[in-house]
Structures are given as C-alpha cells and as structure tokens.
Amino acid sequence: MQPKLLKRINLLETKEELLNFVASYLNLLDPINLVTCIYRLAKIYCALRSPSSKHQWKSELFNSSNFRHLLLTIQSSVLKVVLSPPVTQPPSVRGLDSRCLSNLVWAVVKLELALDRGTLGERIIHGVSPLVLRMLNTSSPQSLANLLWAYAKLPIPPEKVMISILSHMTHLLNSILDSSSDGTNSKTDLATRDDWDHHPRRQVSRRNPIERGNANGTVNKTLHNANFNGNANNTETVLKSSQNNSASNNNNNNNKKKK
Numbered sequence: 458m459q460p461k462l463l464k465r466i467n468l469l470e471t472k473e474e475l476l477n478f479v480a481s482y483l484n485l486l487d488p489i490n491l492v493t494c495i496y497r498l499a500k501i502y503c504a505l506r507s508p509s510s511k512h513q514w515k516s517e518l519f520n521s522s523n524f525r526h527l528l529l530t531i532q533s534s535v536l537k538v539v540l541s542p543p544v545t546q547p548p549s550v551r552g553l554d555s556r557c558l559s560n561l562v563w564a565v566v567k568l569e570l571a572l573d574r575g576t577l578g579e580r581i582i583h584g585v586s587p588l589v590l591r592m593l594n595t596s597s598p599q600s601l602a603n604l605l606w607a608y609a610k611l612p613i614p615p616e617k618v619m620i621s622i623l624s625h626m627t628h629l630l631n632s633i634l635d636s637s638s639d640g641t642n643s644k645t646d647l648a649t650r651d652d653w654d655h656h657p658r659r660q661v662s663r664r665n666p667i668e669r670g671n672a673n674g675t676v677n678k679t680l681h682n683a684n685f686n687g688n689a690n691n692t693e694t695v696l697k698s699s700q701n702n703s704a705s706n707n708n709n710n711n712n713k714k715k716k
Contacts, residue, residue, distance in 0.1 A: 459487050466493045472501060472514065476523040483526060488534045488553045492561045494527060499564035515569070528570075528577050531561070535584045555592040558585050559600035566607040574612050582607070586615045593625050601626060 462482060469475045475498055479486075486494070498518065505511045518524050538553050562582050565571050570578025589596075589604065596604075601622050608614040 459490060462486060462490050463493060466490060466497060469497060470501070472498060472518060475501075476518075476521050479527050480523045483523075483530060486530070488531075488538070489557055491527065491531050491534060492553075492557050492564070495531065495568070496560045496564045498524075499567040502568060518568070525577075528581065532577065532581050532584060535581065535588070539584065539587050553588060555589075555596035555600050558589055558592065559596070559603045561585060562589075562607045563603045566610045571611055579611065579613075582611065583615055586618045589618050590621055593621060596625075598626070598629075 462485065466475070466478065469478055475494055479494055502511065502514060502518075505514055535553075562585065565578045565582055568578070570576060571582050573579070605619060605622060608619050
C-alpha cells in the first residue's frame with residue numbers, strides 16, 4: 458500500500474493535486490510519504506520563476522487547511538520517532554532515514570516556513586535534530602550539505618547539530634587523506650595527496666576556516682565560507698572519486714616532459 462502511495466505522490470505535478478491527495482489519504486501516509494509530499498511541494502515552488510507567481514503560490518499554500526494538517530502530522534510523526542528507542546540496525550527509524558530527514562529540512566526552508574522564530578516550520582526542523590544526530594553516520598555527503606545549507610537560513614540554527622556535521626565531514630576527509638598517504642587508497646578515495654592539493658575543492662578549503670583537523674571557528678562564519686549552492690542539488694563532495702583529476706594531471710605532466 459505505502460509504495461503505491463509513494464509512487465502516486467511522485468506523479469503529482471501541481472500544488473492543488475498534492476493538497477487534494479493529502480486531504481484524501483493523510484491518515485494512511487507513513488513518514489516517508491509525508492515528507493515526500495512536502496518535498497514535492499518545495500520542488501514545485503522552486504520551479505516557479507516569476508516573483509509574483511511565487512508570492513501568490515505560497516500565499517495560497519499557507520492558507521490551505523490541508524497543508525497545515527500535513528505540517529502538523531509531520532510534526533507529530535517526528536515526535537513519535539524521537540521518543541522511540543534508538544535503532545542501530547537498520548539505520549532508519551520507522552521509515553525516517555537520513556535522506557528523508559535531509560529532504561524534510563531542505564523542503565521546510567525552501568518553502569520559507571522557518572524564517573521566523575516560533576513558526577511551525579522552525580519547530581519541525583529543531584524537532585528532527587535528535588534524529589539527525591542519531592543517523593549522522595549513515596548520512597551521505599549530499600544530505601549533510603543540504604542540511605548545512607538549510608540550517609544557515611534559520612534565525613537560530615541548531616549549532617550543536619551543525620558542529621557535529623562539520624566534525625563528521627572533517628573526520629571523513631582526514632580518513633581519506635590518511636589512507637591516501639599510506640598508499641591504501643581505494644577507487645573511491647583521492648588518488649594521491651598531490652591530487653588533493655590541486656583539487657578544486659582544496660582551493661575552497663584553503664579559504665575556509667575548516668582546515669584538515671580543524672573545525673574551530675563560529676558556525677555562521679564557517680557556513681558563510683562553505684560555498685553551498687542554494688538548491689543544494691549540485692553540491693559535489695571531496696569524498697567522491699578524483700581519478701579523472703589524477704588522469705588529467707598525469708597527462709599534463711607527460712606533455713611537459715615531451716616539450
């Protein structure tokens with residue numbers, strides 16, 4: 458039943474279709490379906506280009522009782538999960554995995570539901586913070602980037618969560634660099650330390666207060682320099698393979714030798 462509902466949600470293309478669907482099936486939707494509904498709404502909103510169209514669209518959405526019921530149900534579902542015992546296997550709790558949490562936080566911020574203190578959107582985002590920390594080790598770099606971008610938009614960001622994410626990402630990067638220097642790098646590691654020195658993301662890190670083994674500095678300053686894209690959809694990660702960069706560097710070196 459739930460997979461069929463999820464498939465239907467992903468086929469809905471307008472705000473009206475989604476809100477009508479919520480009105481008809483709200484009591485049947487599991488956490489993944491609930492998050493997918495608000496995520497789809499955020500994607501539709503982002504696709505609008507005219508400022509006047511976006512303003513009207515958002516005004517209609519905020520005035521919808523079905524949309525408020527959706528938000529309240531999401532908040533209730535999150536609270537139930539937070540109060541449940543921590544689960545280690547599998548790395549998800551009643552359907553809420555790390556990707557789902559990232560999509561939820563991103564969607565709430567994109568719909569501008571959490572720009573003011575005390576709003577329902579802000580309460581939802583802060584409500585999922587314990588789950589974000591609980592599932593940090595299972596989160597992809599893309600999900601972590603989405604979360605950091607969204608948190609930076611909040612009037613009062615969850616600093617403990619942000620620092621934990623930054624520390625986790627720094628630890629992952631250090632592990633890759635250490636394995637590379639030991640000659641044990643895998644296909645998904647950076648090929649050599651020299652490649653990393655010339656990697657475009659290395660140039661970004663040199664301008665950031667987050668250097669290898671150092672996650673100090675204020676959270677807001679860190680995020681200001683982190684250069685995350687607004688949509689967080691095109692964010693690359695230094696944790697992915699850089700074999701293409703390595704091959705390019707080798708070709709350049711060979712050409713220089715020939716000259």
